[in-house]
Amino acid sequence: MKIYFLPKDKVKLLVESVLDEFQVFGAKAKEMKFEFGKIDTAAELRLDYNTTILPPVKTFFPNDEKILEFKPNGQTTSVHENSKKVLFGVHPCDIHAIEMMDNIFSTPPEDKHYLERRKDSIIIGINCNTPCSDKILCYDKGTYKADSGFDLMFWDNGESYLVEVVTSLGNFLASKFSYFFNFFTEYSGDFHEFKSEYHKRQDFVFEKKLTRKISELPEAMRQSYESELWHEVGAKCLSCGSCNIVCPTCYCFDVKDVVDIDLAGGHRCRNWDSCQNLDFACVGSGENFREKSSQRNRHRVFKKEVYLPQNKGYSGCVGCGRCNTACIAGISLIDIYNNVFSEEV
Amino acid sequence: MEADFIKMETGYVPVEAKITKITQPTEYEKVFTLDFPHKEHLKFLPCQFVMVSIFGFGEAPISICSSPDDEEFQLCVRKVGSLTNKMHSLKVGDFIGIRGPYGNGFPVEVLEGKDLLFTAGGLGLAPLRSLIRYVLQNREKFGDFTLLYGARSPHDRLFADEISEWETSEFVDFHETVDIGEENWMGNVGLITSLFPMIGIDPEKTIGVIVGPPIMYQFVVREMLKKEITDKNIFMSLERRMRCGLGKCGHCQMNGVYVCQEGPVFNYVDVQAIQEAI
Numbered sequence: 001m002k003i004y005f006l007p008k009d010k011v012k013l014l015v016e017s018v019l020d021e022f023q024v025f026g027a028k029a030k031e032m033k034f035e036f037g038k039i040d041t042a043a044e045l046r047l048d049y050n051t052t053i054l055p056p057v058k059t060f061f062p063n064d065e066k067i068l069e070f071k072p073n074g075q076t077t078s079v080h081e082n083s084k085k086v087l088f089g090v091h092p093c094d095i096h097a098i099e100m101m102d103n104i105f106s107t108p109p110e111d112k113h114y115l116e117r118r119k120d121s122i123i124i125g126i127n128c129n130t131p132c133s134d135k136i137l138c139y140d141k142g143t144y145k146a147d148s149g150f151d152l153m154f155w156d157n158g159e160s161y162l163v164e165v166v167t168s169l170g171n172f173l174a175s176k177f178s179y180f181f182n183f184f185t186e187y188s189g190d191f192h193e194f195k196s197e198y199h200k201r202q203d204f205v206f207e208k209k210l211t212r213k214i215s216e217l218p219e220a221m222r223q224s225y226e227s228e229l230w231h232e233v234g235a236k237c238l239s240c241g242s243c244n245i246v247c248p249t250c251y252c253f254d255v256k257d258v259v260d261i262d263l264a265g266g267h268r269c270r271n272w273d274s275c276q277n278l279d280f281a282c283v284g285s286g287e288n289f290r291e292k293s294s295q296r297n298r299h300r301v302f303k304k305e306v307y308l309p310q311n312k313g314y315s316g317c318v319g320c321g322r323c324n325t326a327c328i329a330g331i332s333l334i335d336i337y338n339n340v341f342s343e344e345v
Numbered sequence: 346m347e348a349d350f351i352k353m354e355t356g357y358v359p360v361e362a363k364i365t366k367i368t369q370p371t372e373y374e375k376v377f378t379l380d381f382p383h384k385e386h387l388k389f390l391p392c393q394f395v396m397v398s399i400f401g402f403g404e405a406p407i408s409i410c411s412s413p414d415d416e417e418f419q420l421c422v423r424k425v426g427s428l429t430n431k432m433h434s435l436k437v438g439d440f441i442g443i444r445g446p447y448g449n450g451f452p453v454e455v456l457e458g459k460d461l462l463f464t465a466g467g468l469g470l471a472p473l474r475s476l477i478r479y480v481l482q483n484r485e486k487f488g489d490f491t492l493l494y495g496a497r498s499p500h501d502r503l504f505a506d507e508i509s510e511w512e513t514s515e516f517v518d519f520h521e522t523v524d525i526g527e528e529n530w531m532g533n534v535g536l537i538t539s540l541f542p543m544i545g546i547d548p549e550k551t552i553g554v555i556v557g558p559p560i561m562y563q564f565v566v567r568e569m570l571k572k573e574i575t576d577k578n579i580f581m582s583l584e585r586r587m588r589c590g591l592g593k594c595g596h597c598q599m600n601g602v603y604v605c606q607e608g609p610v611f612n613y614v615d616v617q618a619i620q621e622a623i
C-alpha cells in the first residue's frame with residue numbers, strides 16, 4: 001500500500017491526463033443536483049458532490065442494455081462492452097454497492113454482460129467528510145467507510161488529498177501517471193493515525209438514525225412479516241418504482257426485443273424493472289403472486305434485509321438514502337426500520 | 346439418473362432448433378417437436394424447462410413435455426401472449442431459439458421403488474408428461490402408479506391419444522375428470538379433488554406429485570394429506586414469471602427463493618417455509 005499527497009489544485013491536471021487514456025465516469029452538476037455519468041472535460045468532474053441521482057454502479061448495469069444482436073442473416077450474437085473505465089470519485093456507500101453487485105453478477109450462472117463492463121474498470125473512491133443528507137442510513141450500516149472495493153481512495157486532508165493505493169489496478173494507474181504521483185510526494189506521516197483521526201471527525205458529524213443496532217434488523221424484520229405496517233406503507237405507495245430505479249443495489253430487470261426499422265435485424269435488451277410494478281410477479285394465466293401494494297413493498301424491503309442476508313450473508317441496502325429522497329409518497333426506510341424495531345417484542 | 350444437462354456458457358444466446366412436427370390437441374395448445382443441431386442439446390431431466398425465443402417476440406419459459414428417454418423433444422405451448430401467439434403461427438421447417446434446460450428438474454431417484462400418485466391439472470399435464478413417460482419407459486423401477494388428470498372441459502384435454510392408452514394400460518391406474526361436462530362426455534365431472542375418493546394407496550410407500558394451476562395446490566395437498574401421505578413425500582412444480590432463467594432478473598422470486606434456480610420442483614416440506622409459494 002502506498003500513500004501519496006495530491007494538492008487539490010492539481011486534481012484537474014490529473015483528471016485531464018486520465019481522460020487522455022480512459023473513459024472517465026464521475027459526478028457532474030445537473031441543475032440543482034448531481035448525476036453520475038461520462039466525463040468529457042476535467043472541469044466537469046466534481047469531487048465535492050453530495051450524492052448522485054443515479055448510482056455509479058449503473059455504469060456496469062445500464063438501462064436499456066443491448067445483450068443480443070440479431071443480424072439480418074439470421075445470426076444471433078451476444079453483445080459485450082469492455083472498454084477501460086475509470087470511475088472517479090465514488091463514495092463509500094456506492095463502493096459497497098459495487099462490491100455487492102460484483103458478487104451478485106459473478107454468482108453462477110455468471111452474467112458476462114455486467115462482468116465484461118466491470119472487468120477492467122478502476123474505482124477511485126472518495127471519502128465523505130460530512131453526511132450528504134438527512135435521508136441516509138450509512139452511519140447505522142457502517143457503509144460510510146469502505147475497507148475494500150476500490151483501487152485508489154481519496155482522503156480529504158485540507159489543502160490536499162491523501163491518495164491511498166491499494167490494488168494492482170490502483171498501482172497500475174499510479175505508475176501510469178507516475179510523473180504525477182511521484183511529482184507529489186509520498187505521505188510520510190502515520191497513515192493509520194490519519195485515518196483514525198479522520199473517522200473520529202466523521203463520528204462528530206454523522207448520526208445514527210435507527211433506534212437499534214443494524215445487526216438486529218434481519219430478525220426484527222422477519223418478525224414483521226404479518227405486520228399492519230406493510231398495509232400502511234402499501235396504502236401510501238404509488239407503485240411508481242422510483243425507489244428501485246435509483247437504488248444502487250436493485251438489479252431486477254425485464255427483457256425486451258427491439259426491431260430495426262427495416263425489420264431485418266434488431267436487438268434484445270434488458271431494462272431496469274421494479275418489483276413495485278403491479279405485473280412484476282404476474283404469470284400468463286393471470287395469477288398475480290404479489291397483487292397488493294403491501295406485498296410488493298414488503299418484498300422490496302425483505303429482499304434487502306431478510307432474503308439477501310439469509311442467502312448471501314450481506315444486506316441489500318447500503319443506506320445511501322436515494323430511495324428515501326426519490327419517493328414522492330414520503331416513504332422512508334428509516335421510518336420503516338424504526339417501526340419494525342418498535343413493533344418487535 | 347445423473348443430472349448431466351448441459352451448462353449453457355452462452356448466457357442469453359439461444360440455440361436454433363427446427364420445428365419438425367406440429368400437432369394441435371386443443372384450440373389454444375399446440376405441441377411442437379424440435380430438432381437440434383447437436384444431440385447434447387436434448388439432455389435434460391423431467392420437469393426442467395427451456396427459454397423459447399423468437400426474435401421480435403421475446404422469450405418465455407416452456408416446460409419440456411417429452412421424456413429424456415424419448416427420441417423426440419417436445420414442447421406443449423398454450424397461446425397467451427406475445428411469444429406464444431407467434432409460435433402458434435409457425436410452420437414445420439421454421440426455426441425457434443432455445444436456451445437451457447433450466448431449473449432443477451425432478452429428482453427421479455426419490456421415486457424409485459415407490460408407489461406413485463401423480464396429479465395434473467390443466468396445462469400442468471405438459472411438464473408432468475415428461476415424468477409420466479419416463480416412469481412408463483422405466484416401469485420396472487417403480488411400484489404402483491396412479492395418475493389423476495383434471496381438465497376444464499372435454500375440449501381442453503391434452504394428449505388425448507395418450508390418455509386413451511393410459512386408460513386401458515395395465516401399467517398405470519388412470520383417472521380423469523373435467524370441471525364442466527358436455528353432452529357427449531361420459532366421464533367424471535367435478536374438480537380434480539373429486540377423484541381422490543376413487544383411489545386406494547399405501548401411504549407408507551407413496552410419493553405424491555402435483556403440477557397444475559396455482560389454485561390447485563392447496564386443495565390437492567389437503568387430499569394427499571388426508572390419504573396420509575407425509576409432507577416429505579409430496580413434490581410439486583410451481584410456475585412464476587421468468588425473464589432470465591439465470592437467477593438474476595428477480596421475477597421468479599417467492600420470498601428468498603429463485604424458482605428458476607432452486608425450482609420449479611419443490612418438496613412440500615420446503616414449500617411450507619415459503620409463505621409466497623402456494
Ligand SMILES: Cc1cc2nc3c(=O)[nH]c(=O)nc-3n(C[C@H](O)[C@H](O)[C@H](O)COP(=O)(O)OP(=O)(O)OC[C@H]3O[C@@H](n4cnc5c(N)ncnc54)[C@H](O)[C@@H]3O)c2cc1C
Binds near residue numbers: 472
Ligand atoms: C417453469 C415454467 C414452465 C412453463 N411451461 C409452460 C408450458 O409448458 N407451456 C406453456 O404454454 N406455458 C408454460 N409456461 C407459462 C409461459 O411461460 C407463460 O404463459 C408466458 O407468459 C408466455 O409468454 P408470452 O410471451 O406468450 O406471453 P406474454 O406476452 O408474456 O403474456 C402472458 C400473459 O400476461 C399478460 N401480460 C403480459 N404483459 C403484461 C403486462 N405488462 N401487464 C399485465 N399483463 C401482462 C398477457 O395479457 C398474457 O395474458 C411455463 C412457465 C414457467 C415459469
Ligand code: SF4
Binds near residue numbers: 137248316324333
Ligand atoms: S434501499 Fe434505498 S437507502 Fe438502501 S441502498 Fe437502495 S436506494 Fe440506498
Ligand code: SF4
Binds near residue numbers: 237240241327331
Ligand atoms: S418510490 Fe415511493 S411511491 Fe414509488 S414505488 Fe417506491 S415506495 Fe412506492
Ligand code: FES
Binds near residue numbers: 586590591603605606
Ligand atoms: S427467471 Fe430471472 S431470476 Fe429466475
